[in-house]
Amino acid sequence: MSEHKNHISSYKSQVIVLLSLIVLTVLTVTITSVHLGPFNTAAAMLIASVKATIVLLYFMHLKFDEKIYRFMVALVLAIYVVVIIITFFDNLYRP
Amino acid sequence: MTGNTSTQRMPSYLEYQGKYTGIRAWILSTDHKRIALLYLYSQLFFFLAGLVMGLFMKLELIAPGRQIMGPATYNALFTVHGLTMIFLFIIPGLAASFGNFMIPIMIGAKDVAFPKLNLFSWYLFVFGAVIVLLGIFTGDGPPDTGWTFYAPYSLKTNTNVVLTVFGAFVLGFSSILTGLNFIVTIHRMRAPGMGFFRMPLFIWSLYGTAWIQLLATPVVGITFLMVVADRVLHIGFFDPAQGGDPVLYQHLFWIYSHPAVYIMILPAMGAITEIITTFSHRTVFGYKAIAMSSLAIAFVGYLVWGHHMFTSGMSETARLVFSFLTFLVAIPSAIKVFNWTATMYKGSISLEPPFWWAMAFIFIFMIGGLTGLVLGSVSTDVHVHDTMFVVAHFHYIVFGGAGIAFFAALHYWYPKMFGKMYNKKVANRALLLLFIGFNVLYMPMFFLGFMGMPRRYYDYLPQFANLNLLSTIGSWILATALIIIIVNLLRAKKGTPEEMDDPWGGRTLEWKIQSPPSLENFEEIPVIDHEPYELIEK
Amino acid sequence: MEQNHVAHTDHFDPVASKLGMWLFIFTEILLFGGLFIVYSVYRFKHPVEFHLAAEELNVTIGLINTIILLISSMTVAMSITALQLGNKKLTMILLAVTLVLALVFLVNKYFEWGAKIHHDIYPGSEFLMSLSKGDMLFFGLYFFMTGLHAIHIIVGMVLLAVVFVKVRNGSVNQGRVSLLENGGLYWHLVDLIWIFLFPLFYLIH
Structure with missing residues (x-):
């Protein structure tokens, strides 16, 4: 974690990030209003994950920070996903 | 290890006079060593x-x-x-007291x-403890749910669950911040x-522990809030009458409380x-293996919570998965034990009290x-679940x-x-007495459990009488030994x-550095140019 | 001696405080993570009831609030840029805009909750108790999770207000943006959680 000069995000890039987030939000509302069965939830979650990734990378600056932060975030999220999967070993297979 | 101490000695952190005096010099001090002692004294108080x-x-x-006493009492x-014992003594455990004292010193920081924030964590700890105590002494009486607060009983009992659970939430917050x-x-x-792979192994274990504290504690925090x-x-999150699932409560509770066992045991290891390294006068055997096993225990330990729930009505698949994962934890744990013995092999061992404590630790x-x-395997667990066997196992691990x-650390760093x-x-003899008392107290419980004596009852069938009597006698031996140990430490003046x-x-x-350390630990920040535990000629 | 002491406790390491903030964010993620586990288990058990109950929620208000939070996330990010470029005034304006947007979010939330409570839908209400178990769980989770999120909004507002004051009196400045950055990180976390809350509660069709 060596210190290096801070990256300064431009105003323009932040506006672009916001616009893409809003587009994705509108998209998710539109998609879920069409009846796709279980794919609705999958699509909504997928879009939410994309949005979250954008926020993490740009607004929360992970893209420009030292690798260790990205590594830590990935690790924490991975552990959390594994915990959910293991919990569902119970609920999926309960008689 | 040259005689850098022969140069002038600074006032120790115990004598140091800042802008506060008296008790305020302690409870307002941000010095990690004083905070460590605050933890140490509070923990010993709750332990007693x-x-x-x-x-x-x-x-x-x-x-x-x-x-x-009757059943309710x-x-x-x-x-x-x-x-x-759990929330106020052993979860803060070695980390809050010895970790606080030793981390900065062992890595060469002031x-x-x-x-x-460190001092604030101690205040949260005390605040949480006070809330728990209020929960015990006010309202409709102390909670009677067991420390696990299993739903739905914890939702139905008239005792003072809300306050106690909230206190535990605050204690968890303190643990997270630490x-x-x-x-x-x-x-x-x-x-x-001081690269990561030059850190003492105590620091590695605390590093693993800190990650568990950080990632597991919030889950139980939110569960307690629910x-x-x-x-x-x-x-009605956990109330079956409203659709809640009590088994889900157990999942969430153990997602924290199983890793909590590693919060207790990792710093101990x-x-x-x-x-063992110090008294064997050898370089530690398998430095990286021990360091990595700490992280492995932390990681795998996060995923095995379900072995507390084999009889809860969880699905068959989940039981097998959890049983398998549980056996995986045995691997890094065994790595540690083998490395300890390998470190001692051909070492020139000095038989000082802390070493004997370490031996007692390994045996127990x-x-x-x-x-x-036995408990990690589903088929045998079903037989001994909720019997005295579990109580015995738990106390062998946690106590x-x-x-x-x-106490080993206390004798080592005292x-x-x-x-x-x-x-x-006196220290050696008291340890021998403690060792005897401990085994007389808890060993019979294994047999009682196998014979079918359930835990958490104030009464039992006549055929369990002899072993229970033996166990009670053991508790007196153990208590006597502990009193001798503590008095011996308090009277230390040699x-x-x-x-x-x-x-x-x-x-x-x-x-x-000097004993007791000065306020700043190091008058000059040391530069590390050798591998950990390297023997250096005096 | 005393001076030494002051010197080392006042030692300021922006990387350390940022790392600390990230670690704190991890605990927040796991805190909400516990709730998301509860949500997914109960939704798995009561898919139809969750679906029907979600129809009660107003997608428009949810959408508006989502966009408000997204904009506020941008303004906070911009305020960091502004401070890094040395534009103190713009920093303060952007922080003020963020706080106003947060307030609007809460006001919307207030009316939304108020409407539910007016229709006798709140935890423990007689009407809710007469509904199915899935309904009870859905609204229980709805109030608990959005409520906890609202508490985080309030905490974030307090944090940003403190930063605002410190920017004004100059103790947070171009050379020392750490506190603003950390406040921003916390604010983005609040946004991040809402990004998942919104589809999970409002968009089950």
Whole structure:
């Protein structure tokens, strides 16, 4: 974690990030209003994950920070996903 | 390890006079060493309180039938005994006291990364403890749910669950902030040259522990809040009448509380590693293996919570998955034990009291660990679940493991922390007595469990009488030994501070500074140019 | 001696405080993570009831609030840029805009909750108790999770207000943006959680 000069995000890039987030939000509302069965939830979650990734990378600056932060975030999220999967070993297979 | 101490000695952190005096010099101090002692004293206080409750429980169980208390009192007693010992003594454990004291010194820093946050964590700890105590002494009586607060009973009982659970939430917050502080300290405050793989292994174990504190504690925090919400707002998260799933409560509870066992035991293992290395006068065997096994235990330990729930009605698949994952934890644990023995092999061992404590730890921890396999395997667990066998296993691990390591660390670092030596002969004899008392107290419980005596009852069938009597006698031996140990430490006055700078021939940084350390630990930040535990000619 | 002491406790390491903030964010993620586990288990058990109950929620208000939070996330990010470029005035304006947007979010939330409570839908209400178990769980989770999120909004507002004051009196400045950055990180976390809350509660069709 060596210190290096801070990256300064431009105003323009932040506006672009916001616009893409809003587009994705509108998209998710539109998609879920069409009846796709279980794919609705999958699509909504997928879009939410994309949005979250954008926020993490740009607004929360992970893209420009030292690798260790990205590594830590990935690790924490991975552990959390594994915990959910293991919990569902119970609920999926309960008689 | 040269005589850098022969240069002028600074006033120690115990004598140092800042802008405050008296008690305020302690409770307003942001010095990690003073905060460590605040933790140490509070923890020992709660330990003794828990001990007294344990003695009363054993007294009740001396013979079948009602002796000194009825069922309701007994229920409250085992709940409060568990809460005190777990949340107020052994979860802060070695990390809060010895970790706080030693992390900055062992990595060559003057303090932790956030000294004020450190003090704040202690205040949260005390605040949480006070809330728990209020929960015990006010309202409709102390909770009688067991320390696990299992729903739906914890939603239905009229006792004071809300306050106690909220207190536990606050304690969890304190634990999180301590872990956060330690991680940042280890990342940012290491002395020049102190790479990650030059850190003492105690630090590695605390690093793993801190991550568990950080990632597991919030889950139980929110679970406790949901219990409060269920009781106060009748939301019904865990109330079957409203669709809630009590088994889900158990999942969430153990997602924290199983890793919590590693919060207790990992620093203990780290301290034992330090002790064995020092007294074997050899470089530690398998440094990287021990360091990595700490992280492996932390990681795998996060995923095995379900082995507490084999009889809860969980699905067959989940039981097999959890059983499999549980056996995986045995691997890194065994790596540690084998490395300890390999470190001792051909070493020139000095038989000082801390070394004997470490030996007691390994012996008792092995019994605890191996009986854990009985509980980790589904088929045998179903047989002994909720019997005294579980109680015995638990105490072999948590008291015999983490608790004994706590006292081992206390005997090891005592000269460093206070600049005095206790009476070693008394220490050794008291340890022998403790060892006997411990096994007489808990060993019979394994047999009682196998014979079918359930836990958490104030009464039992006549055929269990003899072993229970033996166990109660063991509790008296154990208590006597503990009193001797603590009095012996309190009366310690041997040796001059100069002699205590490095009484054991230790090779980690804390033995290269004066005893007790000065406020700043190091007048000049050391530069590390050698591998960990390297033997350096005097 | 005393001076030394002051010197080392006042030692300021921006990387350490940022790392500390990230670690704190991890605990927040796991805190909400516990709730998301509860949500997914109960939704798995009561898919139809969750679906029907979600129809009660107003997608428009949810959408508006989502966009408000997204914009506020941008303004906070911009305020960091502004401070890094040394534009103190713009920093303060952007922080003020963020706080106003947060307030609007809360006001919307207030009316939304108010409408539910007006229709006798709140935890423990007689009407809710007469509904199916899935309904009870859905609304229980709805109030608990959005409520906890609202508490985080309030905490974030307090944090940003403190930063605002410190920017004004100059103790947070171009050379020392750490506190603003950390406040920003916390604010983005609040946004992040809402990004998942919104589809999970409002968009089950």
